[in-house]
Amino acid sequence: MFGSILLHELTPQPLSAQAINSRITHPRKGQKLLTEGRIAKVRKIDQDQARVYVDFLAGLTGYLTGHIDENWSVGDILFCKEGNRPEKVSNDLWPEATEVGIIKSATDTRAVIEIDGKLRSYPQRSKSPFLKGQTVEIESTGQPGEILSDKPIDRLGISDREGFDIDSLIVHPDDNDTTLEDFGGATHLVKRAADLVRVALDPLDRIKRIGAKPIKGILFTGPSGTGKTHLAKGLANETEATFYNIGGPVIVDQFVGQSEKRLRDIFEHAEQNRPAILFFDEIDSLYTQRGKGNHEATNRLVGQFLSLLDGFTPFHRVIVIATTNLPGSLDDALLRPGRLGHKLVFTTPDAGNRLAILEASSRNIKFSEHPNLRTIAEQTHGWSAADLSAIWTEAAILAALDRREMLCAEDVHEALPRVQRITSRNEMSEPQP
Known part of the structure; x- marks a missing residue:
């Protein structure tokens, strides 16, 4: 016959096995007796201590003392009948898992699981231990349960959707x-x-x-x-x-x-x-x-x-x-x-920086007649680096249409008004050079 069944409230974070045993061995003030009509899930069976550790819904845990039924095993569902007498019942009475998590890290003692973008730490299991990358169910008690896949899968079922590589x-x-x-x-x-x-x-x-x-x-x-x-x-x-x-x-x-x-x-x-x-x-x-x-x-x-x-x-x-x-x-x-x-x-370049940009952007350009870059820098007040670099593209278009493979000074001169710039509000009020 079993003795009393003790209930212990848990903190929102999962407790280690050592912490759980400490809570149960030294009950807190206000501990309550389990009344009939409750169901529990077997988490651990300690034959030496003659205790059965169980999880209840809503994040509670406790243990049963006395003779352990040899037919009970971890994961079984127990129902407390009248007089606090537990018996094994169908697993259908225990709610199904509500969340899915991915094992992000696993050691001999702890497993870190990602659930909806948040990381939570749980005690490692001695039987069928968690491995990094596995997908697991998070049971209604908040504890990890069945392993759904040895690979990470998306709870929404869309992790392999096309369009994201x-x-x-x-x-x-x-x-x-x-x-x-x-x-x-x-x-x-x-x-x-x-x-x-x-x-x-x-x-x-x-x-x-x-x-x-x-x-x-x-x-x-x-x-x-x-x-x-x-x-x-x-x-x-x-x-x-x-x-x-x-x-x-x-x-x-x-x-x-x-x-x-x-x-x-x-x-x-x-x-x-x-x-x-x-x-x-x-x-x-x-x-x-x-x-x-x-x-x-x-x-x-x-x-x-x-x-x-x-x-x-x-x-x-x-x-x-x-x-x-x-x-x-x-x-x-x-x-x-x-x-x-x-x-x-970053700001629009001044004359000195415009000259440096023109020199850098024209480094690989082939010229038959090199233009006066200092003059261009003075004529391009308010131009951005992208605007200045576009000069060489516009000049190259003119040369290519003329069936030439090198730029001349005239190409660059004619390219300046062809550059399609986005004029800022400040520039609109200033005279163009």
Whole structure:
């Protein structure tokens, strides 16, 4: 005959086996006796102590004392009849699992499981232990149960949907011949950006050895065409880093939770291919200010991005470079130190920088008669780096139509008014040179 069945409330976080045994051995004040009509699921049978540890619904646990029925086993469902006499009943009386989780890490003692984007730690099982990558059911008690697959699968059933291939985001070295020398002008920006990236991707991780916080992200701000993307590609070549070119449409998905999953997958992929640069072009299209006026999906995506940045320490030699034309629209939390805390401001180049850009962008151009670049620099007030580089394309079109393979000064002169520029509001009020 069994003695009393003791109930113990659990904290929201799963307890270790040692903690559970301690709670049961030393009951807290206010402990209650189990009344008839309750059902329980056998978690562990301790023959030496003559105890059967059980889980109840709503996150409670307890144990039965006395003679152990030899027909009971782990996973059986027990029903407490009148007089607190438990008997084995059909498993159909126990609610089915409500969630699905992925084993992210497994040791001899603990298993870390990802459930809806959150990591939770559970005691490792001695029988049929959890292995990294498995998909498991999370039972109604909050504990991991049956292994559904030896591979990670998406609870929504859409993890293998077409249209999202992380490898397609990588700009391979053969397709990226941009160097820092190609970035004319703004030498202080180039040096600052190069210094930050070199320290972040340092294989010896000297900044960590010093005891300082790691560099996780850089924000490039400024008008379109000022060389933000150009510099990011040059930095990837300079540091031999894997370059991920990530745009908003690649991440955003119509299914709830899938956008956040894609973002997590990208970060994990970069960690496996380090050193790596995660380049988010026009990041304001993804991570605007959170609040009541935003869609819930936007708020979740911002939260997921912040979570990945905050947990960035394990991602050794990975850095985020983001660009925006509208820094004021970004969520304030993104710009805090430790996230995108290093901001570099790109501006339209002055005459000296325009000359440097013209020299760098024309380095591989073939001329039969070299134009006066200083004169062009003086004539292109308010032009961006992209505008200046477009001069050579327009001039080359004229030469090709004339069946020539080299540019002359006249081609360049005629190309200037052909460049299709987007004039800023400030320029519209200024006289053109």
